[in-house]
Amino acid sequence: MNWHPGHKSTDAPVKAPNLVDYLETCAEFSWESIRKEIDGLSDGKGLNIAHEAVDRHADSSRGDHLAIRWLGKDGTIRDFTYSDLKEQTSQFANVLRRLGVGKGERVFVLAGRIPELYVAALGTLKNLSVFCPLFSAFGPEPVFQRLNRGDARVLVTTKRQYQQKIANLQERLPQLKYVLLTDADEDLAPNLLSLPKLMASVSSEFTIPPTDQEDMSVVHFTSGTTGMPKGAIHVHGAILHHYMTAKYALDLHPGDIFWCTADPGWVTGTSYGIFAPLTHGVTCIVDEAEFDAERWYQVLEQQKVTVWYTAPTAIRRLMRLDIKPREKYDLSHLRFIASVGEPLNPEAVVWGQRVLSLSIHDNWWQTETGGIMISNYPSMDIRPGSMGRPLPGIEAAIVRRVDEHTAEVITEPDVEGDLAVKLGWPSMFRGYLHEEDRYRKCFVGDWYITGDLAERDSDGYFWFIGRADDIIKTAGHMVGPFEVESALMEHPAVAEAGVIGKPDPMIGEMVKAFVALRPGFVPSEELRMELLGFGRTKLGSAVAPKELEFQDNLPKTRSGKIMRRLLKARELGLPEGDLSTMETTEETKKP
Ligand code: AMP
Numbered sequence: 001m002n003w004h005p006g007h008k009s010t011d012a013p014v015k016a017p018n019l020v021d022y023l024e025t026c027a028e029f030s031w032e033s034i035r036k037e038i039d040g041l042s043d044g045k046g047l048n049i050a051h052e053a054v055d056r057h058a059d060s061s062r063g064d065h066l067a068i069r070w071l072g073k074d075g076t077i078r079d080f081t082y083s084d085l086k087e088q089t090s091q092f093a094n095v096l097r098r099l100g101v102g103k104g105e106r107v108f109v110l111a112g113r114i115p116e117l118y119v120a121a122l123g124t125l126k127n128l129s130v131f132c133p134l135f136s137a138f139g140p141e142p143v144f145q146r147l148n149r150g151d152a153r154v155l156v157t158t159k160r161q162y163q164q165k166i167a168n169l170q171e172r173l174p175q176l177k178y179v180l181l182t183d184a185d186e187d188l189a190p191n192l193l194s195l196p197k198l199m200a201s202v203s204s205e206f207t208i209p210p211t212d213q214e215d216m217s218v219v220h221f222t223s224g225t226t227g228m229p230k231g232a233i234h235v236h237g238a239i240l241h242h243y244m245t246a247k248y249a250l251d252l253h254p255g256d257i258f259w260c261t262a263d264p265g266w267v268t269g270t271s272y273g274i275f276a277p278l279t280h281g282v283t284c285i286v287d288e289a290e291f292d293a294e295r296w297y298q299v300l301e302q303q304k305v306t307v308w309y310t311a312p313t314a315i316r317r318l319m320r321l322d323i324k325p326r327e328k329y330d331l332s333h334l335r336f337i338a339s340v341g342e343p344l345n346p347e348a349v350v351w352g353q354r355v356l357s358l359s360i361h362d363n364w365w366q367t368e369t370g371g372i373m374i375s376n377y378p379s380m381d382i383r384p385g386s387m388g389r390p391l392p393g394i395e396a397a398i399v400r401r402v403d404e405h406t407a408e409v410i411t412e413p414d415v416e417g418d419l420a421v422k423l424g425w426p427s428m429f430r431g432y433l434h435e436e437d438r439y440r441k442c443f444v445g446d447w448y449i450t451g452d453l454a455e456r457d458s459d460g461y462f463w464f465i466g467r468a469d470d471i472i473k474t475a476g477h478m479v480g481p482f483e484v485e486s487a488l489m490e491h492p493a494v495a496e497a498g499v500i501g502k503p504d505p506m507i508g509e510m511v512k513a514f515v516a517l518r519p520g521f522v523p524s525e526e527l528r529m530e531l532l533g534f535g536r537t538k539l540g541s542a543v544a545p546k547e548l549e550f551q552d553n554l555p556k557t558r559s560g561k562i563m564r565r566l567l568k569a570r571e572l573g574l575p576e577g578d579l580s581t582m583e584t585t586e587e588t589k590k591p
Pocket of ligand 1: 266340342343364368450466473
């Protein structure tokens with residue numbers, strides 16, 4: 001398969017935006033009209049993400065259009081037209097069927113950005129099984145927690161990942177029936193199978209069964225302040241939202257070449273790295289390699305990327321380098337840049353205008369919302385530092401909780417409160433797996449309370465203030481302090497651990513641990529390094545603490561909860577706030 005010359009983007013990326021007049025589009029918006037723009041399974045048999053993303057294009061005149069161009073680390077390029085993707089995802093669905101894996105059963109993928117991940121994701125959805133991605137930089141403990149809590153039935157992975165993270169865990173995962181290895185030519189054991197061999201043995205024809213909009217599609221694990229990660233449940237009907245937001249917030253047009261740099265281990269990498277752009281029938285660039293500034297500019301140039309969706313940490317890394325991309329690279333195809341995942345500093349917007357000759361459009365959403373909620377649009381002036389305005393069909397507000405059942409909308413501008421979204425958008429999460437209580441607590445009346453604090457200005461632009469809880473955002477990835485603390489506590493020297501996000505100019509926040517040692521252990525540089533190494537081995541580099549400090553005793557509430565808020569305030573030299581609930585011992589007094 002080669003790049004189809006007929007689909008080369010033009011050199012003049014001037015396009016009328018899909019959203020020209022914000023207020024008019026909002027006023028005229030209806031989900032019914034969006035529903036008419038997508039397809040639906042034939043004979044009214046529902047809405048299936050894989051049908052909208054792949055089969056409907058493959059069965060149309062777009063069959064030969066490039067769906068995914070995969071750029072390997074080593075320079076290999078693999079191209080998948082929509083027809084190729086239809087065939088391969090059908091094969092994967094047939095593999096699941098052959099193995100007796102059915103509707104609602106969870107298929108996990110633990111791999112870097114390899115083509116098999118994309119095929120498995122969409123093939124899983126064809127079979128009405130549930131796709132659950134795992135970030136490839138997770139260590140064995142986060143992998144185990146998620147496979148276990150997600151009732152993994154099948155895991156697709158590579159031999160290396162298997163050896164490093166799964167081989168020793170399998171006994172603890174009795175419900176995990178099959179591990180499918182993407183790079184094994186032969187089966188290695190009765191439940192450790194070669195995926196290529198299986199794929200070659202099945203048909204490439206598959207008819208998607210009737211799919212209800214409410215059928216479970218994807219489970220994304222996300223971190224909480226307390227407890228282990230939560231599996232946020234999504235449904236096939238979310239595709240309406242993916243389609244709509246890619247149209248208005250990412251401004252996708254036919255012929256676009258779209259690059260979402262997020263990893264599918266996280267929600268942006270699936271909603272917008274796979275589903276949303278394919279639903280528009282555009283070409284997606286997938287780069288297997290990790291961030292490298294020169295490589296990224298080369299990808300933008302060589303692949304003639306027209307729309308680029310990236311993240312603040314990456315932008316800050318680019319900003320720090322003395323590269324003049326407009327002089328060194330031909331970026332004339334690039335039309336639109338968007339960013340998500342953490343606050344986009346106003347300087348980054350200004351840098352984009354100056355160095356890339358394009359504004360960077362921030363948008364806001366989270367795992368639970370399933371898709372973009374608030375955005376800056378190409379037709380609107382950007383207010384640097386603001387997340388923008390809610391998407392058509394979305395009602396967002398700043399609210400104050402009155403009681404368990406009532407939230408009051410704060411109508412005065414520029415007042416801090418809880419960022420909330422009115423229930424009823426299609427990609428809203430439908431639960432946390434096995435955690436009904438935790439789910440229910442996210443709602444007050446008909447508002448979903450996001451856990452973020454924000455303000456709304458008099459023109460309706462939203463401004464991010466921070467999290468209302470202790471969740472850490474590091475390099476755009478969510479890390480739950482409890483998961484890190486639990487892992488550290490497994491070291492024999494550790495009596496207590498408290499973990500915070502320490503502000504970092506490059507990666508937003510850095511995971512920092514405070515540790516109190518058990519009797520008989522004394523703080524030393526050697527032990528500090530050992531604990532950091534222990535964290536890395538168990539948790540993986542994406543989650544493990546980068547800094548660790550010993551303290552004799554950690555500040556706790558009278559009920560024994562470690563006061564991370566206080567650890568953070570002390571770390572940053574900020575006021576300590578209300579200490580009335582604090583347990584008072586000589587040791588916990590401020591050092
Ligand atoms: P996740 O569920 O991992 O996608 O993380 C969602 C969280 O990331 C949100 O609740 C915010 O705290 C943060 N976030 C996402 N987008 C933005 C943004 N544009 N500005 C500030 N914070 C953001």
